[in-house]
Amino acid sequence: MNAVSGLDTRLTDDHHESLRLWLRLLTCTHLIETHVRKALATQFKTTLPRFDLMAQLERAPQGLKMGELSRRMLVTGGNITGIVDQLERAGLIVRAEDPADRRAYLVKLTKEGRRLFAQMAAQHESWIVSLFSGIPKREQRALNESLLRLRAQLTQESS
Amino acid sequence: MNAVSGLDTRLTDDHHESLRLWLRLLTCTHLIETHVRKALATQFKTTLPRFDLMAQLERAPQGLKMGELSRRMLVTGGNITGIVDQLERAGLIVRAEDPADRRAYLVKLTKEGRRLFAQMAAQHESWIVSLFSGIPKREQRALNESLLRLRAQLTQESS
Numbered sequence: 001m002n003a004v005s006g007l008d009t010r011l012t013d014d015h016h017e018s019l020r021l022w023l024r025l026l027t028c029t030h031l032i033e034t035h036v037r038k039a040l041a042t043q044f045k046t047t048l049p050r051f052d053l054m055a056q057l058e059r060a061p062q063g064l065k066m067g068e069l070s071r072r073m074l075v076t077g078g079n080i081t082g083i084v085d086q087l088e089r090a091g092l093i094v095r096a097e098d099p100a101d102r103r104a105y106l107v108k109l110t111k112e113g114r115r116l117f118a119q120m121a122a123q124h125e126s127w128i129v130s131l132f133s134g135i136p137k138r139e140q141r142a143l144n145e146s147l148l149r150l151r152a153q154l155t156q157e158s159s
Numbered sequence: 160m161n162a163v164s165g166l167d168t169r170l171t172d173d174h175h176e177s178l179r180l181w182l183r184l185l186t187c188t189h190l191i192e193t194h195v196r197k198a199l200a201t202q203f204k205t206t207l208p209r210f211d212l213m214a215q216l217e218r219a220p221q222g223l224k225m226g227e228l229s230r231r232m233l234v235t236g237g238n239i240t241g242i243v244d245q246l247e248r249a250g251l252i253v254r255a256e257d258p259a260d261r262r263a264y265l266v267k268l269t270k271e272g273r274r275l276f277a278q279m280a281a282q283h284e285s286w287i288v289s290l291f292s293g294i295p296k297r298e299q300r301a302l303n304e305s306l307l308r309l310r311a312q313l314t315q316e317s318s
Contacts, residue, residue, distance in 0.1 A: 018291040019284050021299050022191060023233075024306040029188040030233050031313040032181060074182075074189050125178050132177040134312040139305055140176050146294075146302045147183040153293035154190040 032131055033075075039127050044120055049078030050087060051124070054109065054117045063096060063106030092116060191290055192234075198286050203279055208237030209246060210283070213268065213276045222255060222265030251275060 037048045044051075052075040057064060064072070070080050084107055087093045092113035098104040109117060132140060196207045203210075211234040216223060223231070229239050243266055246252045251272035257263040268276060291299060 015284055015288050017296065017299050017303065018288045021291060021303045021306070022287045024303060024310060025184065025188055025191070026233050028306055028309050028313060029184055030235075031310070032184070033235070035313075074185050076189075076192070125174055128181045129174050129177045131313060132180060132309075134315070135305075135309055137176065139308070140180055143302070143305045143309070144176065144180050144183060146298055146305075147180070147187055149298070150187050150291075150294055150302070151183060151190070154187060154194075154290060156293070 032128070035131060036124065036127060039123070040120070043123060044116075046120070047078070049073070049075050050083055051120060053078075053080070053083050053087070054092065054113060055121070057093060057107060057109045058114065058117050058121070061108070063098075063108040065098065065104055065106060069107055087113070191287070194290060195283065195286060198282070199279070202282060203275075205279070206237070208232070208234050209242055210279060212237075212239070212242050212246065213251065213272060214280070216252060216266060216268045217273065217276050217280070220267070222257075222267035224257065224263055224265060228266055246272070 033048065036051075040046050040048060040051055052073055053069065056069055056072045060072075066080065066084070069084075073080065084093065084095075088095065092110060094108055094110055095105045096108055098106045135143070192207065195210075199205050199207060199210055211232055212228065215228055215231045219231075225239065225243070228243075232239065243252065243254070247254065251269060253267055253269055254264045255267055257265045294302070
């Protein structure tokens with residue numbers, strides 16, 4: 001094997017390492033999401049996009065405009081306006097006038113929405129703790145740190 | 160602080176570590192997916208679920224039944240039958256009789272489908288390599304190993 005083909009093989013291996021990493025990341029996320037989707041349906045008759053939407057509102061007590069809410073969602077593949085309509089009919093969120101912009105409105109959790117979300121979030125945390133329970137804490141911390149660096153890199157990349 | 164509240168704090172921290180890990184995993188996956196979705200739309204006028212579906216078929220040259228295809232998809236939120244119809248109309252996949260079960264059919268890539276997928280896969284790999292390029296190779300390998308263990312744990316959990 002000459003130097004050039006050696007370099008080539010190494011480059012290819014490095015490329016495959018990144019691709020493998022992405023596929024593993026996607027597979028793990030997919031497996032956890034599938035578990036959480038099923039548990040939300042069984043225990044709360046709700047969906048992951050609805051839970052995600054309520055989670056974003058819970059972190060923004062002042063309310064969010066629709067565009068900002070869309071941008072913050074972590075789960076794709078739900079019609080945001082449709083979900084807002086459903087949750088509003090269920091009394092879990094309200095649309096309120098935006099004091100800064102009379103033509104826009106803010107979406108907020110109601111008291112009942114906050115109460116239900118707190119219940120769901122506690123259950124959600126216990127599912128996640130159980131799913132990760134086989135990974136030693138030291139390894140979870142190392143994984144956490146690597147993902148933090150990856151996130152910083154990805155945020156830089158997309159800006 | 161007495162022993163019990165010390166234990167309590169530690170348990171809570173451990174719980175938060177797992178939840179933080181899950182949210183980071185989800186955020187990184189979401190950022191990469193968003194990047195790949197945009198690049199697939201711009202460069203190939205296609206979607207991530209279509210790309211994912213073709214990727215599953217590329218790994219199964221003998222073809223897949225619809226149920227098996229659904230189970231193998233890594234991306235949620237597309238109507239599989241709808242995507243199969245679109246790709247069939249575009250001449251990229253075919254429905255063929257299943258030799259093992261005359262009432263069922265298998266979905267396969269056509270020659271044109273394999274050709275286009277090879278082009279998309281090469282581009283996809285280069286996007287991923289570039290997105291991960293800021294993470295040192297040694298750290299990518301460590302991350303890869305941790306995710307492999309996590310995947311094994313999650314697969315066990317869901318069976």
